[in-house]
Amino acid sequence: MTVTTPAGFRAAGVACGLKSSGGLDLALVVNTGPLDSAAAVFTSNRAQANPIIWSRQAIADGRARAIVLNSGGANCFTGHQGFQTTHATAEAVAEQLSVGAGEVLVCSTGLIGEQLDRERLLAGVAAAAEALTDDGGADAARAIMTTDSVPKTAEHRDDAGWSIGGIAKGAGMLAPGLATMLVVITTDAALDSAALDRSLREATRLSFDRLDSDGCMSTNDQVTLMASGASGVTPDEHDFTLALVDVCMSLALQLQRDAEGASHDIQIHVRGAASEDDAVEVGRSVARNNLFKAAIFGNDPNWGRVLAAIGTTQAAFDPYDVDVTMNGVRVCTAGGPDRPRDEVDLSPRVVTLEIDLKSGSEAAMILTNDLTHDYVHENSAYSS
């Protein structure tokens, strides 16, 4: 269940020395067609890495033959030299595959502000091109890991004969804005780039965009969807979008589960909102509240911090109407105390927080993590 699950894709993951550990650090995914339609969403951070700048241009025509991804360095804030490295990488892939450089997307992840070793990178491209196989997706998933403890993969096999496969990396700086982390999704459905784009934007809006592990938006986020058409089937666009949401949500939950140092996966369900935007704003305000996140780490069902957090938003609601339920126990009714805090069991890894704004019928779920000693440790010790 990876990017080589759909027909029409080959992939590889190799070690070229970018990671000091010697682990796999370069992934290549190639669409062998017959189609080469593609779509991508990118970080909305204005500070954008060189591969983001490149890939935005390369995908403007809705076509891509290959995507090359390296860990071991983000190639962000590395100036002209850094951009040349990205360009040279795309050119090297293009030469290996006998395509144009504009058909090659590039992604990088790792430390910001340091130059990638171009020589090692280009040697890695040659090795990866040679290692391409029909089942190389698992190696590719491992080659894009940084602080990830496990590779993330997902798939959907449709009865109608088409399938979707995906890989993702991400463990910190998880607060995508219209994009996220590094994700490559493939499909053998026969869809043009416009359809892919619509489906991908809908799917990321409902999955990666609802994940806010630590409120910190990356400079390198990119989600890419490539279609080979090798199944010969053109699915109903709505069916395809639903399947894509499923694959993206599976990857998002894997990213949440692997968030650096986290001890709880928190699902914030906001309902009774006047609009979906309001529900997202309210959920995100709680997901970004360090006091609430530290309380969950301490197994403290501190609903006062939830109300203090949502009171900072512009969403439509009356603070004195709100209900708050934690792991099934309604601790706050109409902005006042309800069941005793000690009835709430916060020992399970997954914590469910329900917020009823009593102001409408819209809802949204935001995924986040608790704030732990290990989060502080990993992010004070790891220079990224």
Added chain:
Amino acid sequence: MTVTTPAGFRAAGVACGLKSSGGLDLALVVNTGPLDSAAAVFTSNRAQANPIIWSRQAIADGRARAIVLNSGGANCFTGHQGFQTTHATAEAVAEQLSVGAGEVLVCSTGLIGEQLDRERLLAGVAAAAEALTDDGGADAARAIMTTDSVPKTAEHRDDAGWSIGGIAKGAGMLAPGLATMLVVITTDAALDSAALDRSLREATRLSFDRLDSDGCMSTNDQVTLMASGASGVTPDEHDFTLALVDVCMSLALQLQRDAEGASHDIQIHVRGAASEDDAVEVGRSVARNNLFKAAIFGNDPNWGRVLAAIGTTQAAFDPYDVDVTMNGVRVCTAGGPDRPRDEVDLSPRVVTLEIDLKSGSEAAMILTNDLTHDYVHENSAYSS
């Protein structure tokens, strides 16, 4: 150097059993005149504690004879019963002082969502009224402490014969919006409430509003300024405002220094901004970035995280023009690496981060703290 430094004020701090520790937990500050002009700024959190709701009304006429403050409970999200407790407290103070309840302001701080013990509180009011002295300000400063490790006080004695004194409490949930924490400032200058209001808004804008310890805005923040006029001197309003800024900034720096679990006090100087609002937005984005704050805890001069943070703002600048200097070492020039990271010494408690946006001549300073193991520990263990 406290609220009884200016002439025309009496104060007391007593223990009435709201704190389980038995420490001082009720403060009373009384303006003996001849003037009773006053101004206040309140939290902009829409979730507002009962004493905030009361005090907003009570100060609407620009007059106040007394302010009563309790620690040991925030009286927030405690419903009708909680509001009655606040009202009864004001009535009790009014009776003791033979004034109207509308001339009495109320502040509370402590755990959200639990009822205050009204009987103990009212007994405390009687005891405090009896304990009022001309030098009771130090006791008042101690009585408003919660997780504070030290009382916070400040003063300004003007050559022209008037003075300003202040007390403050606050150690967490420090991200005021147009207000902050609990602060009481007194002056014997002869100023009307309109002048006090103008000066106070200017002073809080430049001091407490620039403090963002943990991005979490309280439900109980209130800064109150009371003038007795007992000096008989009406200062130039500009001079008074400058002195007030000085007192407020002193208190803000004391709050920062005492922030829960912090090991560094970070001063973020943003310059070269197109507007002051831009400078504040850029500074605040860094102050709220957990990855940057954890890096500082780890003595890691991680400027990539600074650029990733400011890239999420709407401020006018080109990320590839920005300079970043940490403790005097320019680690980033024009969005790329400059001096090596290891030249930066982050061992001192105070860290200076300079960000030059190269987009104008406006500037602002934001105060924050690092993200530490102790912050997580204190806020996972302390239910507030």
